[in-house]
Structures are given as C-alpha cells and as structure tokens.
Amino acid sequence: MIHFRAFILALIVGGFLTYPDIVAIGQSTISTAAIGYIFLPFGVAPAIILVLLVYYCAIFSSRKFMVGKKRIGVLYGVLSFIFILYSGFYLNKEYAKPFFDSKTVAAVIAPISHMNHTLIDQLITRYPSLPESGNQRIFILNALLERNDLNAVELDKIARIQDPSIHDKLYSRYGLLGKNRKGLSVARLVALHPNVDSSTLSFLGEMNEPYLQGSVAGNPKTPAASLEALYQKSKNNKDGYLIQWGLVHNKHTPVAILKELSLSSDRYTKRGAEETLKSVK
Structure with missing residues (x-):
C-alpha cells in the first residue's frame, strides 16, 4: 500500500509539474516538437525523487516511533525535514520563480x-x-x-x-x-x-548563425553583395545548406549563384534553384 501511494503521489507531482510543458509542446508547430514529450519524465525526475524521499522518510519515521525506536524515528524525521527544505528550494528555483517571473513579463507584454x-x-x-x-x-x-x-x-x-x-x-x-x-x-x-530594411539584413547576415543567415538569404530585400557573401560562407560549411536553402528561394539571388546551386547534390537545394531559375527567366 505504501508503494502504491508513492506511485500515485509521483503521478500527481509529475503531472502537475509537466502540464505547462505538455501544453507548450502541443501548441508548437515545429515538426519535431513531439520529441519533447520523451524528455519530460527526465526533466521532472529530480522533483519526483525529492518528494518521494520526503514521503518515505516521513513514513519510516512515524513507524519507528510506533514501535518504540525513537532514535531511528528522529533520524528519519530529521532527514524528512532536510528533504522538505531542499525540495522547497528546488521547486521554487525550477518552477515557482519562473512561473511568477513569467507573470511579471506577461504584464509588460499585455499593452x-x-x-x-x-x-x-x-x-x-x-x-x-x-x-x-x-x-x-x-x-x-x-x-x-x-x-x-x-x-x-x-x-x-x-x-x-x-x-x-x-x-x-x-x-x-x-x-x-x-x-x-x-x-x-x-x-x-x-x-x-x-x-x-537592407542595412539591417546585411548586419544580421554577418552573424555566424546558419539558421539566421538562411532567413537573411531568403529575404528579397537582402542586397546582392550580402547574398554573394552568404553564398561564399555556405561553402565548406557543414550547416551551409541552411543558407543555400534561403538563397534558392530568393528571386533576387544572382543567376550565377542559382545556376551553381542547381548542380548541388542536395536535392532540396537543387530543386529550389531549378524552380527559381525558371521563374526569373
């Protein structure tokens, strides 16, 4: 019965703490968002372990007192108190404070x-x-x-x-x-x-972030000089395909670059370049 109650307690604590994450993941439009559900138990595990330690120490303490083993009962009682303090600190740091911080930010966002x-x-x-x-x-x-x-x-x-x-x-x-x-x-x-505007895009394109550079490369307002620079950065870069995917969907990408990308071994880059070349002719 003790272990069954502990199991129910773990489910309640885990469900309560992961509910906001379950909702957040469910609202995401990222194709791989569902993978996040796999990691939720690992994220909440420390909190569940702490709560169960408090529970078991409290149970053992009361049982030892009932059979007259007061010293051991006191020991378990002290351990339970220590785990209560640590649990409170951990839950406040990881869950309560972020929650109240979010409410503060939400108040700024509202207007x-x-x-x-x-x-x-x-x-x-x-x-x-x-x-x-x-x-x-x-x-x-x-x-x-x-x-x-x-x-x-x-x-x-x-x-x-x-x-x-x-x-x-x-x-x-x-x-x-x-x-x-x-x-x-x-x-x-x-x-x-x-x-x-183009000057801001040029500035952002200089950042060494392929995802950001890909967004800059795909914006038709990005100057030709910046597009050329981005194309050069995409070469010999393991994440360069992200930049090239942006370039091939930008009708303002220089034709010479599109022609080179139409020969790419990456099928998405190749197909995108071919389609854009057809539309700019």
Missing part, C-alpha cells in the same frame, strides 16, 4: 499591441536595463515583433541590442511565445519581418 511608436521606441531603448526575470524578458521583444507596423528603425534597434539571448531559439512553458509557435529567435523574427 504592447496597443502601444504607439513613441512608447515602443522607449521600450526598446530601455530593454537592456529591464530585469532579466529569469531570462524571460526576451519575450518582450518577441511580443513587439508580432506587430506588423514596426518600422525599419525600430527593427534595426532590436537587431543591434547587445543581448546574446536575441539569437537563442525561444521556448516558454508559460505561454509567452504568442504567435511564434516555431520558437524562432528574435534575430530571425527581425530578418523575417516585412518592414526590415
């Missing part, structure tokens, strides 16, 4: 859709000084980039923010991704924004 451009500019300017909120402040920029009316100057300011996290893939178990169901990085969202 963004109604902000005028003066307020938007102020928010972008003071972004580096905002509390990091457990690395969740990045979702403020994510929310800003949902606005199709951001102008080229605002987009350029976002692209040049000195924060490494603007280049990181996004994930939120607390629903902060909004429409960005693929979890694209802020830098990629800038590169894909309809109002981004």
Whole structure:
C-alpha cells in the first residue's frame, strides 16, 4: 500500500509539474516538437525523487516511533525535514520563480499591441536595463515583433541590442511565445519581418548563425553583395545548406549563384534553384 501511494503521489507531482510543458509542446508547430514529450519524465525526475524521499522518510519515521525506536524515528524525521527544505528550494528555483517571473513579463507584454511608436521606441531603448526575470524578458521583444507596423528603425534597434539571448531559439512553458509557435529567435523574427530594411539584413547576415543567415538569404530585400557573401560562407560549411536553402528561394539571388546551386547534390537545394531559375527567366 505504501508503494502504491508513492506511485500515485509521483503521478500527481509529475503531472502537475509537466502540464505547462505538455501544453507548450502541443501548441508548437515545429515538426519535431513531439520529441519533447520523451524528455519530460527526465526533466521532472529530480522533483519526483525529492518528494518521494520526503514521503518515505516521513513514513519510516512515524513507524519507528510506533514501535518504540525513537532514535531511528528522529533520524528519519530529521532527514524528512532536510528533504522538505531542499525540495522547497528546488521547486521554487525550477518552477515557482519562473512561473511568477513569467507573470511579471506577461504584464509588460499585455499593452504592447496597443502601444504607439513613441512608447515602443522607449521600450526598446530601455530593454537592456529591464530585469532579466529569469531570462524571460526576451519575450518582450518577441511580443513587439508580432506587430506588423514596426518600422525599419525600430527593427534595426532590436537587431543591434547587445543581448546574446536575441539569437537563442525561444521556448516558454508559460505561454509567452504568442504567435511564434516555431520558437524562432528574435534575430530571425527581425530578418523575417516585412518592414526590415537592407542595412539591417546585411548586419544580421554577418552573424555566424546558419539558421539566421538562411532567413537573411531568403529575404528579397537582402542586397546582392550580402547574398554573394552568404553564398561564399555556405561553402565548406557543414550547416551551409541552411543558407543555400534561403538563397534558392530568393528571386533576387544572382543567376550565377542559382545556376551553381542547381548542380548541388542536395536535392532540396537543387530543386529550389531549378524552380527559381525558371521563374526569373
């Protein structure tokens, strides 16, 4: 009976802690998102183990007291108390604090859709000084980039923010991704924004990030010189195909580059280049 109750307790704790992740993964539009379900038990395992340690120590403590073995009962009681303290610390750090941090960020995000451009500019300017909120402040920029009316100057300011996290893939178990169901990085969202200008695209294309460079390569606003530079970077690069996939779907990619890519051994690159060549003739 003790072990059955422990099993039920583990299911309850695991289900409660993984529920936000289950919802977040279910809302993702990434083709490989379902793989995330496989790793959920591993992520929640430390919390379940700590809770079960508290449970078993408390049970053993009470049983030892019942049979008169007070010293052993006290020992298990002390262990149970220690595990309670550590469990509280761990659950606060890994779950409670991120949850409340997300609520703080959500409060900042809420009015963004109604902000005028003066307020938007102020928010972008003071972004580096905002509390990091457990690395969740990045979702403020994510929310800003949902606005199709951001102008080229605002987009350029976002692209040049000195924060490494603007280049990181996004994930939120607390629903902060909004429409960005693929979890694209802020830098990629800038590169894909309809109002981004050529100078910002050239700047982003210089970053050594193949996924970002692929988005830049696929944008018809990217200058020919930058497209040529990106093509050169794609050569002898194990992730170069990501850049080339962008190039072959850009009608402004120089014909000479498209012709070379039409000879690629990668079938997606080859087919994309052939189709684009037909459309530009």
